[in-house]
Amino acid sequence: MSVDLSVDVGGGLRLANPFIAASGCFGYGVEYADVVDLATLGAVAVKGLFLDEREGHPPERIVETPSGMLNAIGLQGIGVRRFVAEKLPPLRWRGAVVIVNICGSTIDEYAEVARILDDAEGVAAIELNISCPNIRKGGMAFGCSLRGTHDVVAAVRGVTRLPLIPKLTPNVTDVAAFAAAARDAGADAVSLVNTFLAMAIDVETRRPRLSNVMGGLSGPAIRPIAVRMVHECRQAVPLPIIGMGGVMNADDALEFLIAGATAVQVGTANFVDPFIWGKLVAGLTGYLERHGMAGVTEVVGSLELPARDAGSPSVAS
Amino acid sequence: MSVDLSVDVGGGLRLANPFIAASGCFGYGVEYADVVDLATLGAVAVKGLFLDEREGHPPERIVETPSGMLNAIGLQGIGVRRFVAEKLPPLRWRGAVVIVNICGSTIDEYAEVARILDDAEGVAAIELNISCPNIRKGGMAFGCSLRGTHDVVAAVRGVTRLPLIPKLTPNVTDVAAFAAAARDAGADAVSLVNTFLAMAIDVETRRPRLSNVMGGLSGPAIRPIAVRMVHECRQAVPLPIIGMGGVMNADDALEFLIAGATAVQVGTANFVDPFIWGKLVAGLTGYLERHGMAGVTEVVGSLELPARDAGSPSVAS
Amino acid sequence: MPVDVDAVVLSNTRLSSDYNVLALAAPDVAARAGPGQFVMVKPGFGDHPLLRRPFSVFEVFEDDAGRAAGLSLLNKRIGVTTRALFGLEPGAVVRCLGPLGRPFSPAAPPERAWMVAGGVGLAPFHSLAVALRARGVEATLFYGARSAGELFHLDAFRRLGVRLALATDDGSRGDHGLVTLPLERALRGLDPADPVRLYACGPTPMMRAVTDLAHAHGRRTEVSLEQVMGCGLGGCYSCVVPVRRDGGAPRFVRSCLDGPVFDGGTVVWDGLGGLPG
């Protein structure tokens, strides 16, 4: 195919195509090795890792909602050391570009996890999860405070030269301010959005549907809000953006690219169709060819805004 | 029917049932007089009114999204004086309980509009729209600042004894803090949520689908986030709550009531089914009877939360 | 006073790969429908798609007793709802709210009526033709489509005594080009004293061209606009059209209440908003 799908998401991280498996929606990647050639994805963002193992929340952990789903997994995970020992090697020899999503209850924990990954072989980038709505300490607590965001990012920046990608929460008033804070603290890019804090109630039992009461909303339902937030960050902050939220097909991904995202993560859609990756590449390639574009970079941020005086009918021309 | 559907939403405002037509989704009420007996609704929240007439934004003003819709109407309206002169009388003789949704570009405008309504006959309450995402000045600008929220509410409180219901925006980090600010400033209740700032892009033209670029997301897609926000306000602030966001049927409304809302507004669903009102009353009545409840008040805030140590599997009993 | 019925699909006649006629058992709606009025339609009961969509009442058909038994929609496939309507089988249910909106004001003799349709813009004219016939008004249909294969229901209009002037983009039938070709010829040949009223429905540029053309020949045109509509009842203000009346400033009026039929001369065409696709 004649078009160039490769993108540069900052910090020297170049991807063969802009499609990345979203963290927490692709296990540790190895689970999908039978289904898809991991090397054909732009990258794989693995499930969020703390320093130690975590059991996460009891069931029910997910519930479907209109055009979306809530999850409260609680970041069950094997811890960064076991990940490095057990998962990184198979990911490497399968040729996966591995982005490691890291969490912490304290700034020191974030830094410690990052340090361990910095020493490891085969980590392409670190995605800093300061936006998980499903844990009591850390996570969103950092992501909802500009100061907290700056401090975590700066601390991790201090211990690693790996491309650093803070993942922003949408549960804030002004997401662009957080992108700016992340940049000032040394981030190479930002990824957004994580899930929206939400809840569902079983009206017959009058109990929450999730054991954790609240969970994170993902899926097509949130796409219009996520696209808006990517647009806002693009307008405000000169920093590569990895956009996500409800991408189900190539056209959805194009909304994010046109709004200003350099790459796109896909989470919930992978549950519906684990074979989506080839379809996304084919769809994007077809679009670029149809529109006579040489590569993805031409479409990134190509949104055409109307003349700003289009506000009154008398001049609505 | 044996059950009592009436609710008291604060400031002495008592409604025959908890179902209120959401502002901007029911015109000025009179448009629906052929379709539904306005007196059978708990109340009618009319379209947001400024002091003067407004033309609003040019088309496209709406676009459908997964389980939702974006709108950027731009608060086209006839202004408060024409409303009082032309719309209030027919609403009154039809027996509608009228909640007037008011907007302003300045605090003085809010106060002036409120003063005019305070002098008018047949206004049951004022809903203070400090959360409209679709206007450049005022609206959400106030609703996104605690200080702004407090000042607008206090100013309007100063000029009217009508029940005062600030309508909160969901586009903030901590909605409960805004409910508290509204209460401190003298609000009788709060209503939430207004729409989520969002956007949709036509990938073929690479232009925004709305003439205003951004619009507000409503409909079932947002319900889980809205329910969460109502729950948060209920937990934090002892103030009656009018909940809304994606209510399509009685079960959806019950989610809000169980989470702590005293009444529920219905917007987008009225577009889909203008005859929804009788179905909501029937559905709620059936539920209360089936659950042996004497009235709506029994279900309000009846959410049962799990023991808080349900966090680890070892004790997940 | 509109009603909402769960209308059973009586038949679905595919006219082409994109067009079909869907016959619905909706007597209460059909009985009330005036020429050019519309219904808000939703296939089935799910939330996908969420909102209803507006469709002109195409034909009103009667039972043996001569009572209105139902109505049909002329549907063109362009998106999720129209795709669903194209695929429905008899027995399926379509929620149908109506009749809605301001109808055409039918001409009266000695006036003659010229209907100008582009593509699916034919939809509101069958009911108008019936009304004109009832009033003994001599009617002509100027009808343009992409090709001969997309000129539908010509016999039905002939049976109503409607003269036909056709045009196709590919010249496979009638004039080779836009429907404004035969229209302009006819306008030129018209005696200024001859009372003719025009009606137009089709793509916005076409309705605008017809209005201007007619105006240039001192004639007025009633246009039936197709704005996106969220509710059809005046509740949402999504469907507005900028209208300039008696020289005043343009005002946004709701096309579901004040329209969909407007005096073409009052429409501020540049402010209609561009629909993609």
Place this chain on the structure above:
Amino acid sequence: MPVDVDAVVLSNTRLSSDYNVLALAAPDVAARAGPGQFVMVKPGFGDHPLLRRPFSVFEVFEDDAGRAAGLSLLNKRIGVTTRALFGLEPGAVVRCLGPLGRPFSPAAPPERAWMVAGGVGLAPFHSLAVALRARGVEATLFYGARSAGELFHLDAFRRLGVRLALATDDGSRGDHGLVTLPLERALRGLDPADPVRLYACGPTPMMRAVTDLAHAHGRRTEVSLEQVMGCGLGGCYSCVVPVRRDGGAPRFVRSCLDGPVFDGGTVVWDGLGGLPG
């Protein structure tokens, strides 16, 4: 290695107002399916419902050449997807991903196999019965349902040489009460030296009771759990079951990978999470 096929519905046999058997043309999935494995299913291509749902492979059927031609699902109507599957007509398409999960480990002679099914929990046992028969294992099905009208496919199991022990909540057939009634009787009558392996699928309390009962008689039970599953492939961690192995602390394991079949003795039943309805 699972495959995803757009399987055409070959037949939809309604067994009652709530139960149906859906035959799907999915040879590639059927050929690979082991006893007790499941598929992730989605009716049609829309986003409503959004996620797939897990279903046991009920029957695997073959073409005249004896090659696997497809599989069937035993479906019980409880929500949006199962409602849709109940209503599908032949020709409709069901997206079907599988086979997935750990199958039952079939007994081997001289062991005998006792299968204990409650309601729709019958689903995984047809394929198990076929496997047992192939190995010459003597099998009994303990099967409980609400009433005689909801005891399905008895002849099919008989044809596979399976003995039946039935129970109904209303006593309209077999024991009056839970399926644990005939099971307990059988366990009591059992010679401790007699090698019998148990398999259970049904409502959680029933599987727990069977496990405990069997344990009290020194027998192990393989249970097939029905956790809510978001992906079926190990990607989402939604489907976890708390399992205690060799006396250690309970650990959440993914039932789509480590299950859905578990040694009942290792399951921490209280931590399974209560599903409403």
